[in-house]
Amino acid sequence: MGAEQERKVLDPFGIRLGEAVDQHGPVCVGIDPHASLLAEWGLPHSVKGLRQFAEIAVEAFGGAAAIVKPQSAFFERFGAAGVEVLEDVLAGLREMGTLSLLDVKRGDIGSTMAAYAQAYLCDDSPLRADAITVSPFLGFGSLAPAFDLAKRTGRGVFVLAMTSNPEGARVQHAVWEQDTVSGAIIDDVADANALAPAGTFGDVGMVVGATVGKDIAELGLAERIAQSRAPLLAPGLGAQGATIGDIGRGFGAAAALVLPATSRAILSAGPDVAALREALHTVQQEASTLRSVIERDA
Numbered sequence: 001m002g003a004e005q006e007r008k009v010l011d012p013f014g015i016r017l018g019e020a021v022d023q024h025g026p027v028c029v030g031i032d033p034h035a036s037l038l039a040e041w042g043l044p045h046s047v048k049g050l051r052q053f054a055e056i057a058v059e060a061f062g063g064a065a066a067i068v069k070p071q072s073a074f075f076e077r078f079g080a081a082g083v084e085v086l087e088d089v090l091a092g093l094r095e096m097g098t099l100s101l102l103d104v105k106r107g108d109i110g111s112t113m114a115a116y117a118q119a120y121l122c123d124d125s126p127l128r129a130d131a132i133t134v135s136p137f138l139g140f141g142s143l144a145p146a147f148d149l150a151k152r153t154g155r156g157v158f159v160l161a162m163t164s165n166p167e168g169a170r171v172q173h174a175v176w177e178q179d180t181v182s183g184a185i186i187d188d189v190a191d192a193n194a195l196a197p198a199g200t201f202g203d204v205g206m207v208v209g210a211t212v213g214k215d216i217a218e219l220g221l222a223e224r225i226a227q228s229r230a231p232l233l234a235p236g237l238g239a240q241g242a243t244i245g246d247i248g249r250g251f252g253a254a255a256a257l258v259l260p261a262t263s264r265a266i267l268s269a270g271p272d273v274a275a276l277r278e279a280l281h282t283v284q285q286e287a288s289t290l291r292s293v294i295e296r297d298a
């Protein structure tokens with residue numbers, strides 16, 4: 001993408017995401033360069049190995065997935081040189097016209113949150129992504145600087161609501177003023193998306209693990225999640241044990257908003273680019289089948 005095109009004001013994130021999902025299906029594939037995957041791919045555990053891994057992943061997934069989610073931690077662990085590779089991953093996806101969701105799970109007091117927002121959501125930030133993950137556990141209101149900047153620059157923010165790990169429930173299912181913490185976050189996100197045009201995703205998404213379908217049912221949250229209009233990043237497929245079928249069974253009315261997300265289960269098909277694309281395609285077909293069933297039953 002040329003500099004001229006890059007300066008163009010982006011359409012709202014929710015609209016761009018909807019178009020990408022229509023084109024490629026809803027699957028979000030992760031770029032998580034685990035030490036074990038570098039070894040499996042025959043790459044050295046070094047910045048050079050990280051770069052090769054990242055270049056192969058961008059080649060495989062760019063232009064093939066609706067949205068690609070690099071996990072910042074696996075780049076940060078190599079220090080400044082690793083972060084430089086992450087910048088190049090984000091630039092590579094941009095050049096290929098593929099949406100990026102940087103998984104950084106930021107959250108802090110408002111004034112510091114504003115600086116995090118500038119780091120990832122500004123048009124001229126070297127680490128800019130189309131969307132980032134954020135943590136609401138310093139209070140939902142503390143995330144306002146990220147929502148504001150994302151809105152101004154056509155970007156998105158995914159708020160942790162019901163995470164895929166078993167430890168999350170202790171905090172997220174806690175009850176306060178007769179509602180669960182997750183329930184309150186879901187309603188705050190719904191308010192943030194209140195002005196989204198009908199029939200589109202809102203610009204504020206949520207993280208709701210593919211593993212938590214049973215909890216959604218038990219806590220009676222499916223309808224409230226569906227009302228939020230939030231695109232739902234649903235990690236947990238494959239390596240964490242969840243299946244596309246679990247989403248179909250557990251998410252009820254909210255299933256239509258789900259972006260099933262997986263990293264290791266697809267990356268373990270590498271380093272061959274065609275094999276990575278094939279692994280992605282298999283998950284995309286399963287997710288598309290689920291989508292057709294949901295649309296048929298709606």
Ligand SMILES: O=c1ccn([C@@H]2O[C@H](COP(=O)(O)O)[C@@H](O)[C@H]2O)c(=O)[nH]1
Nearest residue numbers: 071163164165209235239240262263264
């Ligand atoms: O609740 C959450 C939030 C984020 N993640 C992230 O997604 C990927 C999952 O990787 P797999 O290899 O498919 O297990 C990883 O980057 C996590 O940090 C999550 O799993 N759960």
